[in-house]
Amino acid sequence: MASERPLLVATTPGASTPDDAPSPHPPAASLLPPAQSEPPLRADRLAFSVEVPDPFRPPYRRGDGPAADPSASSQQREREGGDDESRGVIVGEPSPEFAGNAIRTAKYSLLTFLPRNLFEQFRRLSYVYFLAITVLNQLPQVAVFGRGASVLPLAFVLFVTAVKDAYEDFRRHRSDRQENNRLASVLALGTAGEFQPKRWKHIRVGDVVRVASNETLPADMVLLATSDPTGVAHVQTVNLDGETNLKTRYAKQETQVRFSQNAGVGGILHCERPNRNIYGFQANLEIDGKRVSLGPSNIVLRGCELKNTTWAIGVVVYAGKETKVMLNSSGAPSKRSRLETQLNRETVILSFMLIGMCTTASVLAGIWLLNHRRELEFTQFFREKDYTTGKNYNYYGVGMQIFITFLMAVIVYQVIIPISLYISMELVRLGQAYFMGADKDLYDESSRSKFQCRALNINEDLGQIRYVFSDKTGTLTENKMVFQCASIRGVDYSSGKDTGGYSVVVGDHLWTPKMAVKADPQLVKLLRDSGSNEEPKLVLEFFLALAACNTIVPLVLDTRDSKQKLIDYQGESPDEQALAYAAASYGIVLVERTSGYIVIDVLGDRQRFDILGLHEFDSDRKRMSVIVGCPDKTVKLYVKGADSSIFGITNNSSELDIVRATEAHLHKYSSLGLRTLVVGMRELSRSEFEEWQLAYENASTAVLGRVNLLRSVAANIERNVHILGATGIEDKLQDGVPEAIESLRQADIKVWILTGDKQETAISIGYSCKLLTNEMTQIVINNNSKESCQRSLVEALATTKKLRAASSIGTQGPLLASETSTVTLALIVDGNSLVYILETELQDELFKLATECSVVLCCRVAPLQKAGIVALIKNRTDDMTLAIGDGANDVSMIQMADVGIGISGQEGRQAVMASDFSMGQFRFLVPLLLVHGHWNYQRMAYMILYNFYKNATFVLVLFWYVLYTAFTLTTAITEWSSLLYTVLYTSLPTIVVGILDKDLNKATLLAYPKLYGSGQRDDKYNVNLFVLNMLEALWQSLAVFYLPYFVYRLSTIDMSSLGDLWALAPVIVVNMQLAMDIIRWNWIIHAFVWGTIAATTVCLFVIDSIWVLPGYGAIFHIMGTGLFWFLLLIIVVTAMVPHFVFKAFTEHFRPSDIQIAREMEKFANVNQVNLSEIPMRGLS
């Protein structure tokens, strides 16, 4: 196994050298190591935790056929366009052949704005439909409505949107300009060390740039030299991957020396083509006739900030849009809500209905004309000819009449496709967004962040989520490691109390560590008393180990008080930070670190410890160690690591009882959910040290197999360790995370954790947030080649089947099918394996396996892999996915998922910017999904169906009338009422109901997470419901039309009067239907529903008071007859009876969960006994 794993060192040996890249300088063969000596190497300590195949190596080596390298095919994919050309950069010579450093995020220019914007707007099908109808209406033969009036609405919407877009783009232009015009110091051409300011946009690949501390890097650069003599630079990558800690980057000694001697620049750099992998970089530099290989630790990326380093000089290798950060910021894909997508299906059905109705009307019109064609001339109501001119008047023959009738029918019946629905939906989403933002339960006090809807078109998706993909750090946890307790030499010190912290006096300044840790008073006392006693000395050693055995860089920060300074520990591992802070709280304060030594303030006494050697952490050894030269001239080895790893190297015989006691404490700590580390120490004799030093130096300068050599050196020295003790660190979960995850799980939402963390960390977090439990069977996929991945996947699948089979035999009967899944499986995959699985045929296997498992944890995943995992589910199922994260490394996943949520936490704003919704805490996911998501979904689903239904009712009423007008598309209803029907008569109540109606209380929804299932199952919007609604529309339109028809069949009724009845009756009917379906009547809803009916009546009064319209006075006249009122009553009752019967029947005899929950709310007092006993039944 060990030989398969990539070994981890900071610099990669020449394995990555492109021996066949066309380079102007053929490589000197002698300097090249054998091509496939080692797998590509990564520096784990440097957070390049993701195994990325060497993109530099071609899949096939010339001459030796298919490569044996299993990752060859994925390598090819990794490379942009499969082109294996590298780019050659002459250091110090700006090269115009590559992209410049200017960036452009704006979409339009002055010239392209109008056409492009219109094009984009008309990509919405509804606008096209709108336009087509408007154009049709302009034809004089076809015109149904007034010309100007029909253009106005569309023009208005287009104009407002265009203005909004223009303003947005203007803002983008401005920010682009600001970004492009920032200044950077660039080495002037032809000089040796003169840097001149240059605008960012003029920087080119090959420029040598000097960056000072706290400046942002303008482009991706390979470090050439830094202010530190050893070539170390620290960068903060918060804009890039969301991690706030400092990362160490190195300039190569070869270039560092050159610059420190002011020897100027030179050399040719060959690097891979621009790609999006921010954790990978392969290049080599030819300098002074030598070839130096460069890895990811030698490059600093655009967007990072230089920290704690006075200056750094680098050569630009990628600029502008080719920088990794720009390549990673692929534009947010447009998201559409699922309902909106489904709605298209119904729209198509309705289009067919529309075409059907138009065809029927026009064909019947044609038949009528044919039957009467001889009579048309003298028929008073037709009169084909104008007798003064003798020409046909507005008559073009039967064929043409059919065509014209068809077009007119389209205009008259167009409302059956509810265009206004799109506007209503947006208004509803607006209201929903307002209420989500106003919800006090979604407000985070600590970060003072409100819930924000950033995308306004997917509110209702929140009610249909089946998969939640969560980031770990900062999302589930607070990203704050806190030292909790220690076991030292077998004694447990876990009764920490708040102390004021500990400060160090330096000159006349007081240096205080940024974070104080609760200190155990007993331990503090013990430390203070440290005399010659053995015990306190070892306690001191323990804390020295904590302070020394790490890679923490202490930063001294100014505070407002000039006497006070803060010590901020920066490092890549939050655990190490926590340990350093802990040591500081006990008085052992790490104050300074240089590349050769560290200064520790030991209880007020500043001491210098030389760091003689460091064995970095790797996940095989699971420990790290430092060799320290102490002030008393002794040489000590401090080691810390996982318990299993340290206990293996203790001298068991002498310390058995201590080991036992420590083990017991460790068990206690980890059961409390703490992350544990064991610390050990060994004093080295002079001979041992010298022996080690020789080996260490040999190993670290070795060209071949450096990693293995270093590991064996470490293994040699890390033995016979004395156990100093163990630590317990709490990775503080955010408030309510375990409860939130439990709720989500009960709601049948699968929670997957995707983290860049180590596997052990991920698992321990999994336990502490109750995602993983001890009853679960864990399947770990942790492989290093495609074959082994495949093997493990197949094995795992087989195991799952076996377990399933076994468990189903274990339980009795098929009745309890849902209970058979007692064997819960947890899948743990790591990023290395995912490299071989994602985007290969193994994906399907992983998908099968993952869907079998109730919990999935992915560790050490790169940003794009996170997106890949989301895509894995998204592309294979219809299930809705939600991604939640807080860092820039979550951006791709947030954009990939159906719903992306950004946590507005400490880490940058990248995730929030890319998200659809942003909020302050992970636990808000529960009210967001279970309450607001549920409400939004059921409201929106109902509103869409209702809009289809109400427009269909109206159009059908119009259609029935056409059958009695010789198929000439006369509408008895005035054209004003026709236009107002969708706009005013029926739209407002649906919008208000869509915003305000709630099927269930917040408390009920939270108490019964399973109620969320209605959204997941598409209970509220599906074809069946659509058909049901259409049938209701059909019945109601028949009632509305034919009851008056039969009553007034042989009477003096005039068109306008009957038209008013036919306008008023459907308005009342559809509003009654709405009223029947409203669940919660508050005064606003009352006002809108009844107000709308009143408003309709008023509108009819107003329209019939306009004397120039033929219908003048009709409504007053007809309302004066008793028959009218009796008709209205019977129409409404007849129309509503089927709906009422259906509702009464299903609600009583086939109640949905929601219905029962509603009854529970209403009769809570009556059924209280039941409530308290049964509700959580079956939820485990």
Place this chain on the structure above:
Amino acid sequence: MPPPLSLLRPHDVSSGSLAVALYALLHHFPRTFPPPPPASPSGHSKASLMDPLEMQDDSKKSNKPKYSKFTQQELPACKPLLTPAIVISTFLLVGILFVPIGLASLSASQEIVELVHRYDTNCVPLADKVGFIQDTKTDKSCTRTLTVPKHMKNPIQIYYQIGDFYQNHRRYVKSRSDKQLRYKDAAHLTKDCEPEVYGADGAPIVPCGLVAWSLFNDTYTISVNKKAIEVNKKDIAWQSDKNKKFGSDVYPRNFQNGNLIGGAKLNESIPLSEQEDLIVWMRTAALPTFRKLYGRIETDIMENDQLTVVIQNNYNTYSFGGSKALVLSTTSWIGGKNNFIGVAYLTVGGFCLFLALFFVVLYMIKPRTLGDPSFLSWNRCTLDYPN
């Protein structure tokens, strides 16, 4: 500082609409900048450069949502449920209400005495009906005798009923000029009146358009038991039409003097507001078979009285195969004689009573405790379903 109109993400552009812009305006989305240039200036300065509101953030006291019943969606509300009691009483109520209404309507309709006499077939020679009707010289009077089946109380309405005449035909209803009807000066406003716009002299026709042109021109002279009775033709049109819609200073001009006579002629000395037959006619009928008020008889007619009607059969319904009938009818609150509404009420009422009974039985057969959590789908499988 004016609230900046915030920026939505680029993809909002395509879905953009009024509502989105509105939302942006209302909320001026703090920190809603398009993400693209992430590699931008250092942390804080960047944020402040891009978004002025970010700076305000610290100074703002609190952006915590204010609590109110409205914002928390906790307005007091009534939550009606369709409990068995409500369902049954609703059906009962409807039934109890509807059956009497139905009976009342039915009896009202039964009391109406209606005499319908179709005369278009009897008043023309069998051959060449169209020729006959188009010939202006022939005498078209036609005498019909009817027996009154039942005592008819005054006022007795006289209608003419025309069948298969599409007064709601699209090209017909549009062919009128309402402005012209009202204002003397608006005689030239004839653009909608095609194809009946100008008279032979080229001057506009008043009233123009097909509707006026096709004015019905059959007349009825009625005598009961050989004794002529007066037909009151006053106030047969709507008062509102006479007052507002038809001008009292607008006189017919050029009317019915074109190549083709559509129907009745108008007395050019009477203003339009007094031409009640025209006003009635121009209130176009909703359905292809319709009645229009011709006049009123203000005396009772006894049972078995002999009614003699002399019809001037002028109106041409023969060219399109329409029918004509004379209708005499007494009045009641329900309008004309029509059993349909009564039957409909009885049917719906009866059906609701049946449904009430049906649901009573259903609820008795399959009772269910409302709000019993054991009926929740995820609880159901573990409990016995009560049958």
